[in-house]
Amino acid sequence: MSTLFDQIIDKKIPAKIVYEDEQIMAFYDIAPQAPIHILLITKKTIQGLGDVTEADQAVLGKLLFKAKQLAQELAPNQAFRLVTNHGAEAGQSVFHLHFHLLIGRQFKWPPG
16 A cells, blocks of 8 residues: 555655655655654655564664754754654554654653
8 A cells, every 4th residue: 555655755746855865765744843844764665663674774774874964964953853653553644664853842751
């Protein structure tokens, strides 16, 4: 089943892309929850973090490192939050592995 993110990867739905290579993509969220809200996704279809395999370790590391790089580029010296949800009860609404990079406001703990 094709998700919204698959359609963005296939360029069937436009997105404000800030990074793309053969394995991952990063783009602005259309419903931002912070002044800067970037989604980082795998191009490989993985439903969520609970579905990754040992073979996915490299792409997971790439996503995390790219999140750090984008945070430094877009908002140097600012704090940021990186979030992923797995499953509907955790708040996942698009069942394609993705991380939310949130920058530019005060975050509270615990979330949700």
